Amino acid sequence: MKKCLVVTGGSIDISFVKDFLQNRNYDWVIAVDAGLEILNSLHIMPDEVVGDLDTVEPSVLKEYRDNPSVTFEIHKPEKDETDTELALLTAARCGCDRVDLLGALGGRMDHEISNIQLIYQFFKQGMEVCIYDAQNKLYLLDGGKVFRRSEIYGKYISFMPLTEVVTGLTLKGFKYPLNRRRIELGSCLCISNELNGEEGIMEVESGVLICVEAHD
Template sequence: MKRCLIVTGGTIDIAFAKDFLSQRSYDYVIAADAGLEVLRPLHISPNAVVGDLDTVDKKVLEEYQNQPDIEFEIHKPEKDETDTELALLTAARQGCEAVDILGALGGRMDHAIGNIQLMYQFFCQGMEVNIYDARNRLYLLGGHKVFHREKVYGKYISFLPMTETAKGTETAKGT
């Protein structure tokens, strides 16, 4: 399964990101606009930079534009997609089947809600999309899934339906 990391321009706890990324590896890395600024202190060079590049620091942008192995997909600010959606479309074109996103919840509430909706949109197209930050892990379930409390990320777990119907949800005490 080809795995992709997308780093967006939302607020990201760098210490969390370092720890999180030390436990994972990716086949393809995309910086969505100002997400490029987060990759810099993590010493990660993306495969692609996507978006209208309206919020990324120009000095950071120039530094990466001089690297020949990075593909730039620059869009006009007047567009129908968010930079995160454009990054997900790039991941799909690259054949990525699973995507982890950092920064999707921090910053603007309209973007956070939109990013959660994007999870469902791409899930319906067969892509596994997960959103992580220092306090949350969001992912969509389909089919049969078993959770073991001791293996769940974080202290709390919530199940929220993305459609009108949630079927087959059971909880059990014990092992």
């Protein structure tokens, strides 16, 4: 599995990024626009810089433009894709099948919602994309998953339909269990669930869920 880190120019806490990256290693690092400034402050060298680069401090941009080991993929501001979408397309082109995305939550609501919907495009292609911030880990699920207390990102685990209908949702080992339940887009049934013990199992027969592991 080839793992990629994508750091965007969205709302982001540098101290969180520093702690998050402490025990993680990546095969490929992509800076999206002002995400380059975040990596620069942490002395992390990206493999690629993607975007229209309209929000990057010129002195920081020059430092990396002069580095031959960094590839630039520069686009005009007037384009069909968002900078984050371009970065994920780059990650797919580089053969990455696992992406951790930082800076995609917070800030403008339209960007936040589009980033959540965006990962569905790559999920369908077999890419595992996780969006992180200091409180949340967000990703998509179909099929099934085992949740272990020692591994989850926070106390709360929420499931929300991304597709119009999700059928056969079963939750075992959770505070609020379910047995082959059908839920439709717009349902809040599965918000803020918790593990009862050390392990919980989620199964779904059809459809795609947004899963959020979160803490206060």
